[in-house]
Amino acid sequence: MNNINLKYILPRVSSSVRNTEQITQSDVWLKDIQFERGQLYLLEACSGTGKSSLCSYIYGYRQDYEGQITFDGKDISHISTKELVNVRKQELSILWQELRLFPELTAMENVIIKNKLTSYQPQRQIDEWFEMLGIADRKNYKIGRMSFGQQQRVAMIRALCQPFSFLFADEPISHLDANNSQIMAKIMMEEAHKQGAGVIITSIGKHMSLDYDKAIHL
Amino acid sequence: MNLVWKLLRQHISIPQFAGFFLANLVGMLIIMLGVQFYNDTQAIYNGEDSFMRNDYFIINKTIGTISGITGKSETFTEDEINELKSQPFVKKMGWFTSSAFQVRASFNIEDFSSFSTEMFFESVPDEFVDVMSEKWFFEEDNTDIPIILPRNYLDLYNFGYAQSQNLPQLSEGLFGAISLDITISGNGETGKFHGNIVGFSSRLNTILVPEQFMKWANDKYGSTDVSSTISRIIMEVDNPADENITQYLQDNNYETDQSKLDASKTTFLLKMIVGIVTSVGLVICILAFYILMLSVLLLVEKNNTKLENLLVIGYSPAKVAMPYQLLTIGLNITVLILSSILLIIIRNEYINLFENFFPNMDIPSLWQSLVAGTILLVIVSILNIIAIRTKIMSIWKKKD
Numbered sequence: 001m002n003n004i005n006l007k008y009i010l011p012r013v014s015s016s017v018r019n020t021e022q023i024t025q026s027d028v029w030l031k032d033i034q035f036e037r038g039q040l041y042l043l044e045a046c047s048g049t050g051k052s053s054l055c056s057y058i059y060g061y062r063q064d065y066e067g068q069i070t071f072d073g074k075d076i077s078h079i080s081t082k083e084l085v086n087v088r089k090q091e092l093s094i095l096w097q098e099l100r101l102f103p104e105l106t107a108m109e110n111v112i113i114k115n116k117l118t119s120y121q122p123q124r125q126i127d128e129w130f131e132m133l134g135i136a137d138r139k140n141y142k143i144g145r146m147s148f149g150q151q152q153r154v155a156m157i158r159a160l161c162q163p164f165s166f167l168f169a170d171e172p173i174s175h176l177d178a179n180n181s182q183i184m185a186k187i188m189m190e191e192a193h194k195q196g197a198g199v200i201i202t203s204i205g206k207h208m209s210l211d212y213d214k215a216i217h218l
Numbered sequence: 219m220n221l222v223w224k225l226l227r228q229h230i231s232i233p234q235f236a237g238f239f240l241a242n243l244v245g246m247l248i249i250m251l252g253v254q255f256y257n258d259t260q261a262i263y264n265g266e267d268s269f270m271r272n273d274y275f276i277i278n279k280t281i282g283t284i285s286g287i288t289g290k291s292e293t294f295t296e297d298e299i300n301e302l303k304s305q306p307f308v309k310k311m312g313w314f315t316s317s318a319f320q321v322r323a324s325f326n327i328e329d330f331s332s333f334s335t336e337m338f339f340e341s342v343p344d345e346f347v348d349v350m351s352e353k354w355f356f357e358e359d360n361t362d363i364p365i366i367l368p369r370n371y372l373d374l375y376n377f378g379y380a381q382s383q384n385l386p387q388l389s390e391g392l393f394g395a396i397s398l399d400i401t402i403s404g405n406g407e408t409g410k411f412h413g414n415i416v417g418f419s420s421r422l423n424t425i426l427v428p429e430q431f432m433k434w435a436n437d438k439y440g441s442t443d444v445s446s447t448i449s450r451i452i453m454e455v456d457n458p459a460d461e462n463i464t465q466y467l468q469d470n471n472y473e474t475d476q477s478k479l480d481a482s483k484t485t486f487l488l489k490m491i492v493g494i495v496t497s498v499g500l501v502i503c504i505l506a507f508y509i510l511m512l513s514v515l516l517l518v519e520k521n522n523t524k525l526e527n528l529l530v531i532g533y534s535p536a537k538v539a540m541p542y543q544l545l546t547i548g549l550n551i552t553v554l555i556l557s558s559i560l561l562i563i564i565r566n567e568y569i570n571l572f573e574n575f576f577p578n579m580d581i582p583s584l585w586q587s588l589v590a591g592t593i594l595l596v597i598v599s600i601l602n603i604i605a606i607r608t609k610i611m612s613i614w615k616k617k618d
Contacts, residue, residue, distance in 0.1 A: 061530060062616070081535060081614065089532040100527045102225055113221040114531050162532065 001071050001091045001165040004035040004058060004198075009067030011053050027216045028054065030067070035198055037165050040189075040210060043202040045218035051202040052097050054218070055168050059094055060084045089118055093164035097171045097202075099155040103144035107135065107154045110143055115161040129157045132183055149175040156184055160191045166198045167191075173208055185210055222528065226541045229520040234513040239549060241506035242598075246557040246591055248499030254565055254587035256492040258572060260485075261582045273485070274346065274421055275463070276314075277472045278450045293447045298470070307455045307463050312343040314424065314450040315432050318440035319404030323413060325396055339365075340424040341432035346452045349417030356431035361411045363400060366426040367393075369418040390418060404439035422452070423475075507598055510549070511605055514542055518609045525613050539603075539610040546602040554595045558588060 056062040133153040173181035185208040279292035317339040324334035398413035
């Protein structure tokens, strides 16, 4: 997948407020905007302006919007279940703001459950990341017993356990200290470069200090 | 798959599944037992001479004292036959043709004993013959005639004559090995034939030869024209317990074997009881299926977030649905296996009783009840699979 195009999309709940300043000044809502593979984007927004909704729309997870989202020109509202599953396995990776980890499983199991599906990362690499992010000693802890910051790191590792053309990171460092967010940014960007992928990072203020190609205001 | 299962087995309610398991087991067992019991009892009624028996009546006119004295034969007129034929309870109808020639049969067992007797033949259309034999045909250039005797004769010989005379009892097979010398005469001609007993009939109480032979022999040796004299009629009916049959026979002064009527009534009653019992089994199965469906759907509901997250990290709906589908199929198969085992155990108990009462019965195989169980398993499993898949798809297509 080489590009993701958002054409005049708007959450349905906002359709009654389409002429407000928030919508008219947005770079995304009701605009024609394209994300290119290989580029790094910063999507800035205030809380509650629809970052997570946007991620869900692009991920094909929610359809409560108007307008059109296309992958390489193909309207995603017309792709089949099988294609969408493939997109999620091969093309789009997402680090959800709410993480979506399984509290019943350990940190490592949470990563393995994804990597088993894609058989993408060698175990050695996963171990290395755990090490780098300082949670190697928590591998076998149940997710429910870890802090949100630690969980964020596990979720990031999981997000990298698949091939992708685009990586969405929805507020990836909201609960991380400067050091850890730097390590996380490094790991993330290394993997994205390796795959030649586009990266879209959302933020409500605090963001990874990276060399962004484009900053977009939502 | 193991991790997925580790996740999805959360919230599985053992009591609910045990409830389903027991209910389904009872339902399945009742259905299979019903089918099996019906087959087994049918085997008793049918004996070994019929593959799939329908209900037949052989009727004749009542022989009164006067007709006996006057020698007036009690034959059916064409109108009477047509009227009978048009009755709604008659499915098929045919009549007995009697021989219009003289028959003498003799047999010799070398240097041991010989036996000779006058006898007669009758024939009915082949479709009414309840003995399956590939020898049941006649060719003009062949002198072999297949013969079917009433089962009563065999019993009469084995339990009456042979026992009283200290003669060996004979099996059907042994009877089949005896070749009778048959001499037919009439119309100024005499013919010699070999008669082979090819079977014993419970339905047809006469000495039966193929209709083909009868036509040919009556043409050749027949001294009188018997084609128009019909004294016994055989008919197949749908429901032997139909009151109209008894009423009609009575009104027209026709006779039939009363015990046969009773046996048929019993069969009908049995069919009804088995039908009711099987239906109860089916209802229990449907309820069990409901319990299972509710448990599974409740489970899916409870694990909704987990399922959703699995879908979100790239698991396909089919993969997510599979653990629950395998769980239900596994349960269904276990139920089938267990109910088959119970069926075999229970059946062994009652079949011993049956065998005591009816030593000659052919014990039917189990395949019909097993097939019934399997069909039920397949239907229930398919419904389970569809229901689970639909539920997972509704999570997949989640619309906020």
